[in-house]
Amino acid sequence: MPRSSDDPSFDQLIQEHPLTxxxxxxxxxxxxxxxxxxxxNDDIRVTPRFRCKGPAILEWxxxxxxxxxxxxxxxVVVRNLSRTGxxxxxxxxxxxxxxxxxxxxxxxxxxxxxxxxxxxxRCYDIGFRIKTYQSLQ
Amino acid sequence: MTSSGLVAIHPLTLVPNYCAGTNVYIxxxxxxxxxxxxxxxxxxxESTLSFLLANPNQKVFVDESSYxxxxxxxxxxxxxxxxxxxxxxxxxxxxxxxxxxxxxxIGFKGKxxxxxxxxxxxxxxxxxxxxxxxxxxxxxFQRVLxxxxxxxxxxxxxxxxxxxIAESIGYSSEMIIEVCVGAMxxxxxxxxxxxxxxxxxGGATNSTEWMPRVAQFHPIEGFRRLCHEPxxxxxxxxxxxxxxxxxxxxxxxxxxxxxxxxxxxxICSVANRYDGLTSERPNxxxxxxxxxxxxxxxxxxxxxxxxxxxxxxxxxxxxxxx
Numbered sequence: 168m169p170r171s172s173d174d175p176s177f178d179q180l181i182q183e184h185p186l187t188x189x190x191x192x193x194x195x196x197x198x199x200x201x202x203x204x205x206x207x208n209d210d211i212r213v214t215p216r217f218r219c220k221g222p223a224i225l226e227w228x229x230x231x232x233x234x235x236x237x238x239x240x241x242x243v244v245v246r247n248l249s250r251t252g253x254x255x256x257x258x259x260x261x262x263x264x265x266x267x268x269x270x271x272x273x274x275x276x277x278x279x280x281x282x283x284x285x286x287x288x289r290c291y292d293i294g295f296r297i298k299t300y301q302s303l304q
Numbered sequence: 305m306t307s308s309g310l311v312a313i314h315p316l317t318l319v320p321n322y323c324a325g326t327n328v329y330i331x332x333x334x335x336x337x338x339x340x341x342x343x344x345x346x347x348x349x350e351s352t353l354s355f356l357l358a359n360p361n362q363k364v365f366v367d368e369s370s371y372x373x374x375x376x377x378x379x380x381x382x383x384x385x386x387x388x389x390x391x392x393x394x395x396x397x398x399x400x401x402x403x404x405x406x407x408x409x410i411g412f413k414g415k416x417x418x419x420x421x422x423x424x425x426x427x428x429x430x431x432x433x434x435x436x437x438x439x440x441x442x443x444x445f446q447r448v449l450x451x452x453x454x455x456x457x458x459x460x461x462x463x464x465x466x467x468x469i470a471e472s473i474g475y476s477s478e479m480i481i482e483v484c485v486g487a488m489x490x491x492x493x494x495x496x497x498x499x500x501x502x503x504x505x506g507g508a509t510n511s512t513e514w515m516p517r518v519a520q521f522h523p524i525e526g527f528r529r530l531c532h533e534p535x536x537x538x539x540x541x542x543x544x545x546x547x548x549x550x551x552x553x554x555x556x557x558x559x560x561x562x563x564x565x566x567x568x569x570x571i572c573s574v575a576n577r578y579d580g581l582t583s584e585r586p587n588x589x590x591x592x593x594x595x596x597x598x599x600x601x602x603x604x605x606x607x608x609x610x611x612x613x614x615x616x617x618x619x620x621x622x623x624x625x626x
Contacts, residue, residue, distance in 0.1 A: 231531045234538045260558065262545070263524055264531050282524060285559040 177272045180224045184242040187258045189289040194256070204247060216249040221272070223255060228277060229266040236262070245271070246292065252281070254294045260285065261293050269295070276300045310338060310365035313374060314448060315356040316398035318348045319385055324366065325373035331363035338365060344373070353395075360447070375406050386434045397444040400434055403427065404460040405450065408488065412456060417492060417529050421485070421536065424463075428484040431467060432477055442468050442619035451583040451590045455491065458579055463487040465575035465616060472615035473567075479539075483568050486540035490547050490572050493526025494518055523548055523557050539568045547572040550607040562609070570609040574600070574616055577608060593620055 175183070190198070198220045226240040243255040253269075261267070265280045278295035286292055310329060318324060328342040341364070342348065356362060366374045382403050385391050404427045411423025434440060445464050450457045466487035470480045496518070526544035530536045546569035549555035551562045565573075581596035591599070597617050604610040 231541075232534075233531060233536050233541055260560075260564075262531075262541075263528050283558050285553065285561075285564075291558075 177224075177270060180240075180270055181222050181242060184224055184240055186222070186242045186244070187289065188242075188244065188256055189258070189287055190244070190256060191287045191290060194286055194290070198244070198246065214250040216247050216252075218247050219245060221245045224270040225255065225257065226268045226270070227265075228268050231262065231264060234262060236265075243269075243293075252294060252296045253278070254292055256286070257291050257293050258289045260291050266298070267295070272303075274300060274302045308338070309368045311368050311371050311374075313364055313366055314398045314402050315359075315362050315364040316395050316448060317378065317402045318342070318352060318356065318364070319381070319391060319395055319399065320348050320350050320353050322377065322381060323347050325377040326366045326370040329365040331365075344370070357394075378403050378406060382430060383433065386430065387437050389437075393438050393441060394444050394447065396434060396438065397440070398448040400430060401445070401448045401450075401460065401464070403430060404463070405456060408456050408460060417533055420492065421489065421530075421533060424485045424488040425535075427460075427488065428463065428481045431463075431484060432481045435467075435471065435477065435480070440467065440471070442616075442622060446582075446593060446620060453584050453586060455494070457583065459488045459491065461579040461583065462490060462572065462575045465578055466571050468619035469571045469574060469612050469615045470568075472619050473571075473611070482537055482539055483543070483571060486537075486543035486568060487572050487575055489526070489530060489540060490544050490576065491522065491526065492529055492544060493522035493524065520556065539566065542566040542569050543572040545569070547576055549573070551609060552606045555607070565609075570612050574608050574612040577603070578616060 197218075200218050202218060204216045204218055221244070223243050223245050224240055225243045227237045230236055238259060241257060241259070243257045246254045246256055248254075255269075260283050261280045263280050263282065267278055267280070269276050269278055276297050277299045278297050280293060281296050282294040284292045313328075318328065323345060324342065326344050327340055329338040330341040331337075332339045342352070356364070378399060382399060385399055386396055407423045407427050408420070411420040414420065414423070431440075445468070449461050449464060451461075463484045467480060467484050470483045475483065523545050527541055530544055531541055543566075545557070546560065546565050549558065549560045549565045549569060551565070553559050553561040577600060578596055581591045581599055582593065584590045597613070597620075600608055600613050604613050
């Protein structure tokens with residue numbers, strides 16, 4: 168979804184949605200790392216994934232009919248990304264097949280949840296597959 | 305199915321004053337062979353039933369070629385049997401267990417999630433009907449359920465045990481049915497797309513087909529397969545998704561802790577574990593009820609919910625009153 172000149176800037180969005188995550192200390196350390204992630208034996212990813220840390224805004228787009236769980240737009244922390252997907256740290260659990268829109272400083276994307284892992288009481292690692300991608304540059 | 309052209313059936317599905325619609329055979333130990341017990345036109349009598357009740361380990365078979373007649377006999381008479389007060393509870397439990405097995409096998413062979421879901425709904429409606437007319441007893445379940453390592457058996461048994469727990473914790477009858485359907489479908493993520501042809505004989509239960517990746521991801525895959533199917537409820541989705549979550553947060557796929565796991569998923573988790581322990585597996589024999597509860601009680605409040613274990617244990621140890 169392209170942003171128009173009337174839309175708030177990325178910085179404004181970040182200010183309007185303060186981070187409510189509680190990132191566990193061991194994950195804080197991990198977030199300092201950069202560069203390509205080593206693949207595991209059972210990894211089925213087809214494109215390399217890179218560690219990064221940056222803010223993003225996640226917005227609910229479409230839920231499952233049996234589980235309508237809309238949530239307010241939230242600030243999340245991007246943890247890693249590849250050409251086909253990314254993962255974020257978020258303060259709530261999302262479920263597979265839910266659709267979201269993510270606002271990054273350089274792009275917007277729509278993506279589908281593929282997995283979620285609880286890291287702490289207000290911290291979930293959520294993996295997404297990118298459906299559409301729109302660069303802002 | 306057997307290579308001799310006979311199919312084993314549960315002896316207590318032979319209901320007095322009805323014809324099974326096919327020749328029925330029993331295993332004769334002395335002759336070391338099967339002998340004809342009832343002809344296709346012959347009605348089951350009270351003395352037939354007395355013989356079968358007195359010989360609980362008697363193996364009974366029908367012709368493979370006319371198995372569909374036996375299924376028709378089960379399907380057409382089931383409702384009448386379930387509400388008939390003169391039919392003993394153990395027979396009603398046996399016919400419903402056999403019906404579940406037959407009906408779910410048909411749904412499974414339908415090669416689609418929809419056909420499986422339809423068969424589960426059909427089965428659980430009948431279980432609800434049974435529950436309206438008698439107290440469903442855990443001991444009877446233990447006596448009539450199969451304990452082999454097949455996917456269908458595991459689905460059926462998990463649904464039956466979930467029924468007992470859900471009833472025991474006071475769920476409404478509608479909710480009990482919802483939970484039972486969820487329990488029957490909980491492992492749907494284990495079915496590999498190429499195996500949706502009815503030949504799949506197990507997931508975790510079949511070591512030759514078992515793959516760690518399937519083990520790890522089947523709750524997510526099950527959720528994905530069910531979430532776009534009309535009529536599937538949130539509870540059923542969560543049962544497929546959360547039945548390997550553990551109370552201490554060390555389960556998968558999410559690692560949720562006790563309060564974050566839905567109660568219906570805790571029910572499914574306990575029912576799943578109990579059936580896993582009390583059924584045959586390629587690497588070990590089935591455990592007795594007491595041994596299974598010893599194991600499960602050692603896992604309470606780490607892996608399993610203690611209240612759900614208590615409910616199932618109480619239901620399974622309660623003496624039969626019908």
